[in-house]
Amino acid sequence: METLLLSIKDVEEALAMEEVIHAVEEGYIAYHEGKVQQPEIVSIEMPQNNGETDIKSCYNQLNERISVKIASGFYDNGKKNDLPTMIGTILLFDGKSGAPLCVMDGSLITGIRTGAAGAISSKLLARKNSKTVAVFGTGGQARMQIYGLCQVMDIEEVRVYGEHRNGLLKYKEDVEANTKVNVILCETPEMAMQDADIAISTTPSKKYFIERSWVRPGLHIVAVGADMAGKNEWDPKIFQGSKIVNDSIAQCVSRGETRNAIVAGVIRENDIYAEIGELLAGEKPLRVSEDEITIFDTTGMGIQDNVTAMIVYEAAKKRGLGSYFEFI
Amino acid sequence: METLLLSIKDVEEALAMEEVIHAVEEGYIAYHEGKVQQPEIVSIEMPQNNGETDIKSCYNQLNERISVKIASGFYDNGKKNDLPTMIGTILLFDGKSGAPLCVMDGSLITGIRTGAAGAISSKLLARKNSKTVAVFGTGGQARMQIYGLCQVMDIEEVRVYGEHRNGLLKYKEDVEANTKVNVILCETPEMAMQDADIAISTTPSKKYFIERSWVRPGLHIVAVGADMAGKNEWDPKIFQGSKIVNDSIAQCVSRGETRNAIVAGVIRENDIYAEIGELLAGEKPLRVSEDEITIFDTTGMGIQDNVTAMIVYEAAKKRGLGSYFEFI
Numbered sequence: 001m002e003t004l005l006l007s008i009k010d011v012e013e014a015l016a017m018e019e020v021i022h023a024v025e026e027g028y029i030a031y032h033e034g035k036v037q038q039p040e041i042v043s044i045e046m047p048q049n050n051g052e053t054d055i056k057s058c059y060n061q062l063n064e065r066i067s068v069k070i071a072s073g074f075y076d077n078g079k080k081n082d083l084p085t086m087i088g089t090i091l092l093f094d095g096k097s098g099a100p101l102c103v104m105d106g107s108l109i110t111g112i113r114t115g116a117a118g119a120i121s122s123k124l125l126a127r128k129n130s131k132t133v134a135v136f137g138t139g140g141q142a143r144m145q146i147y148g149l150c151q152v153m154d155i156e157e158v159r160v161y162g163e164h165r166n167g168l169l170k171y172k173e174d175v176e177a178n179t180k181v182n183v184i185l186c187e188t189p190e191m192a193m194q195d196a197d198i199a200i201s202t203t204p205s206k207k208y209f210i211e212r213s214w215v216r217p218g219l220h221i222v223a224v225g226a227d228m229a230g231k232n233e234w235d236p237k238i239f240q241g242s243k244i245v246n247d248s249i250a251q252c253v254s255r256g257e258t259r260n261a262i263v264a265g266v267i268r269e270n271d272i273y274a275e276i277g278e279l280l281a282g283e284k285p286l287r288v289s290e291d292e293i294t295i296f297d298t299t300g301m302g303i304q305d306n307v308t309a310m311i312v313y314e315a316a317k318k319r320g321l322g323s324y325f326e327f328i
Numbered sequence: 329m330e331t332l333l334l335s336i337k338d339v340e341e342a343l344a345m346e347e348v349i350h351a352v353e354e355g356y357i358a359y360h361e362g363k364v365q366q367p368e369i370v371s372i373e374m375p376q377n378n379g380e381t382d383i384k385s386c387y388n389q390l391n392e393r394i395s396v397k398i399a400s401g402f403y404d405n406g407k408k409n410d411l412p413t414m415i416g417t418i419l420l421f422d423g424k425s426g427a428p429l430c431v432m433d434g435s436l437i438t439g440i441r442t443g444a445a446g447a448i449s450s451k452l453l454a455r456k457n458s459k460t461v462a463v464f465g466t467g468g469q470a471r472m473q474i475y476g477l478c479q480v481m482d483i484e485e486v487r488v489y490g491e492h493r494n495g496l497l498k499y500k501e502d503v504e505a506n507t508k509v510n511v512i513l514c515e516t517p518e519m520a521m522q523d524a525d526i527a528i529s530t531t532p533s534k535k536y537f538i539e540r541s542w543v544r545p546g547l548h549i550v551a552v553g554a555d556m557a558g559k560n561e562w563d564p565k566i567f568q569g570s571k572i573v574n575d576s577i578a579q580c581v582s583r584g585e586t587r588n589a590i591v592a593g594v595i596r597e598n599d600i601y602a603e604i605g606e607l608l609a610g611e612k613p614l615r616v617s618e619d620e621i622t623i624f625d626t627t628g629m630g631i632q633d634n635v636t637a638m639i640v641y642e643a644a645k646k647r648g649l650g651s652y653f654e655f656i
Contacts, residue, residue, distance in 0.1 A: 005653045066398075
């Protein structure tokens with residue numbers, strides 16, 4: 001049988017943020033409805049090489065596909081070789097026969113499906129007239145969050161904070177070229193938070209640098225960076241009294257920003273308001289006042305990879321992208 | 329960068345049982361010495377399609393490679409399509425950069441590395457003059473166990489029991505064509521056990537069918553079939569007083585034949601004598617008498633896939649097998 005192979009360029013050609021947002025919404029609902037098997041994330045750590053590899057797998061009853069994503073972060077790449085820091089590979093298998101249907105680059109998919117997640121949360125939870133967004137970090141995910149958000153809201157200003165001047169300049173250039181927003185470079189995290197309606201954190205920080213006193217009423221927070229125990233971007237006290245939504249409660253309490261608030265004793269697991277699939281299914285009220293602080297904590301789910309890889313696979317077949325190889 | 333792609337035919341060409349036995353021995357020792365990260369096995373079950381998928385991952389410090397094997401068993405394959413029941417895919421990544429080095433068929437590798445495991449255990453634990461082997465099951469693994477064993481001992485007779493007459497006849501034909509052994513077809517499990525020096529079980533049985541009263545002093549047992557909770561081939565009472573060796577104690581007590589003996593209350597985890605890596609490292613005595621009953625319980629480890637896939641990868645590069653594809 002033939003297995004489809006898709007390079008990063010093929011994937012880029014086949015992907016559209018708008019479709020991904022829609023697919024991820026459906027995936028979140030399927031997960032909430034118990035139609036998804038999503039085993040625990042496998043993590044391998046190689047500190048001697050400043051690297052880590054995660055494996056996220058998923059079986060989606062709705063499309064009857066198994067997805068397996070092997071995603072690595074090797075933080076000396078680029079310096080000691082010419083490889084990107086983040087490398088990912090996604091495999092799709094037929095859930096009726098185990099046949100390997102597709103092997104594709106997974107780097108872009110991780111970026112875009114995470115951007116889609118943030119956008120979905122803002123559509124549901126941010127104030128409707130949100131215009132100003134604080135962004136922490138200047139990497140790929142800091143871009144994707146804005147590309148996603150611009151699909152669902154009329155954003156006018158992005159206030160970005162990052163540690164490196166060159167990164168900030170390049171970020172401004174890219175985001176302004178790809179969207180209609182005006183990007184303001186901020187010298188401190190506090191400056192970025194000024195007038196923010198939505199605040200998105202995408203850094204690998206291990207110690208929080210966003211203070212509670214900078215959070216104004218009505219803010220919607222998208223906490224992306226903390227995706228494993230030991231990472232922390234937000235003062236845990238911000239969780240107190242906020243409406244906390246998780247992509248997966250199981251994952252966020254064990255490896256997300258929510259974990260930090262629980263470990264700090266600020267909240268208990270019971271204080272988490274909902275999983276995002278419950279909100280999408282219309283089972284609980286969304287934001288109930290203009291002053292409420294809402295937090296979406298996302299650690300990234302196999303179901304997001306599953307539905308996004310399926311979009312890519314179907315589009316690539318339709319358009320004749322990629323190559324074929326007979327493994328069996 | 330280029331990723332090597334290897335089909336099942338390429339893998340077959342690159343593999344030699346003798347080398348695999350040697351590599352698996354080194355892998356077991358590396359695991360015992362703490363040089364291997366082997367996360368928990370991920371299992372996805374699709375009972376509505378009579379199928380299951382396991383993911384075994386491993387990082388081996390010695391070769392600095394990450395291996396990920398996605399192996400499926402869909403038991404209606406062949407009837408409702410023309411695919412094999414067992415399908416596997418193995419990926420190798422560079423543990424220094426996360427780069428995807430190779431995607432290869434993994435079906436043959438699972439078979440051969442498991443055959444190698446059984447052979448290694450017999451070399452260590454069976455009586456030196458073992459000539460007669462009882463085999464339960466007539467599938468690929470029942471063949472591989474004998475192909476492995478014949479590399480390390482002078483076996484004269486295989487007494488095979490299986491449920492289907494055609495399977496038995498085909499087994500005899502294949503094994504006699506590929507080895508010097510004489511294959512005797514047995515109508516009952518008890519007949520297969522007569523005069524056996526070594527007994528190897530490779531069935532998917534969920535209820536034991538090999539009785540304690542058939543086990544004679546000095547037997548070496550290789551328990552392969554039971555690799556997840558709910559599978560059982562041997563009367564748990566056989567474990568009482570036997571020298572029990574596991575590939576991985578963690579895995580065997582949670583999903584191997586050893587688990588059944590613990591659940592039945594016949595032994596406690598403390599009664600397990602050793603992991604096979606300890607024996608290979610020379611840290612504990614092997615068989616101490618001609619009458620001792622020894623049991624090797626193997627559930628299959630990521631490190632076996634890792635070292636076997638590396639042999640294939642290196643041999644394929646040397647011989648120019650396979651194709652290349654640029655994912656990134």
